[in-house]
Amino acid sequence: MVTNRKLSLEPSQIKFKGKTIGYRHLQCLLISLTFGLLFAMRVNLSVAIVAMMDNKGANPNFPEYAWTQKTKSHILSSFFCGYILVQIPAGGWARRLGGHLLLLMSITMSSIMALLTPFSVNLGGWPLLCALRFCQGLFQGVTLPTIATLMSKWSPIEERSALQTYCYSGAQLGIVMMLATSGVLCSSSWGWPSTFYLPGVLGLLVAILWFIFGASTPRDCKHISVEERTMIEESLGHSKKSDEIAPQHAVPWKKIFTSKPFLVLLFTHCTNNWCFWTLLTQIPSYINSVLGKDIKSNAMLSSLPYITMLALSLALCPMASWLEKSKLLNATVSRKIFNTIGHWTPVISLVSLGYLRPDQGDLAVALLTITVTINTLAHFGYAVNHLDLAPNFAGTLMGIANCSSNVMGILAPLVVGFIVTDTTNIYQWRIIFSLAGAISFSGNLMFLIFGTAKVQHWNEPPRIVQETEPLKGLVIDVKKTDDEAEEGDVRV
Incomplete structure (x- = not known):
């Protein structure tokens, strides 16, 4: 009795022969630009809402809204209420429909809703604004699972962390673009509505580029060279037959939710997002209320951490790619080193923030x-681990993890709204920063103990055990899968 497996080399045994720059890098650039503008539309409200609630210092020609701190927290959280709903099914949609179509739909609809935001808030106040942000969250909810699915098809194993980090760096690009320009935009003749118009228009332009040049897989791409396509598929161990069968491979839900490495990844992802979204949504308010900076300097100071984060992320990509290609570090060791630096170093700076005086x-x-910049190293750690554990289900794993972790995007602003009743009270902010530091520490501790970069057995579809030659006197079960077939299945 034998199985119908074919002998293959492990990824670490394959010599990498890829060109330095190829069409896969253009795909990463398009994904990065798309992701950046989606992120810009996600965070623009964090700065714009400061001007919307206190417009005298920005542009008095536009309306000012007397919202309470709790109302503000509800508005900031509404995006995530829609965002988390489609995370889990988005991975399956990307496998069946193709990542190209889903990402195109996401950027197009999000851009249209960004353009409609000023009109909506003037028409229906904060309830209609919450409803629009909820719908925008729904369309952006497919983003990360789709990117993970695209990268599972486009990134060679030897370039996995670097290419995915290039894509994720679009988030910092979008944040920098939005935070750095929002102060000037709010004070301009266009007022705070321009913080929604700018990313909306740019998003539609990028959607056109993605429609023309984007592709779900190297095989779907008309412009890629045969050599580069072959190199990517050989690195990933793909064949035409296996690619056609993969979408029909049912998601092993039970094995996913009982997998210790994935549960640890899930927890680490959640703790990272608590810290990330606490800072991203609250830095403008902290700088305005505690440090007493005006809207222009607020925007520039708020963007500074993400400028350095973007620069460090791009600078480290070649080094991470070299480490993977040279095999100097085991993948698991590499993930844990980068994740530890990215999670534990910011703990010190976070806690220290709460003990500073307003002056x-x-x-x-x-x-x-320092807190935001050093955290970028986690992109080479837990953020790539979905592709490590199960490349065939990278989108589904990312959807599950991102759904759970973005609950933090809902809870974090609400917790801030509950604890920080007086935004000028440094002692209340101390609680917020200390809590974020403790959560970040615990996430990496679990990743260090239980995390791994090994491909899990449930990544591959079950193979049928076949009888190659009938043997007299033996009864053989021929319909059992690899997981079920054991020596005990052969009976005299």
């Missing part, structure tokens, strides 16, 4: 910059 504004900005 130590420069030091506060420096600590915020």
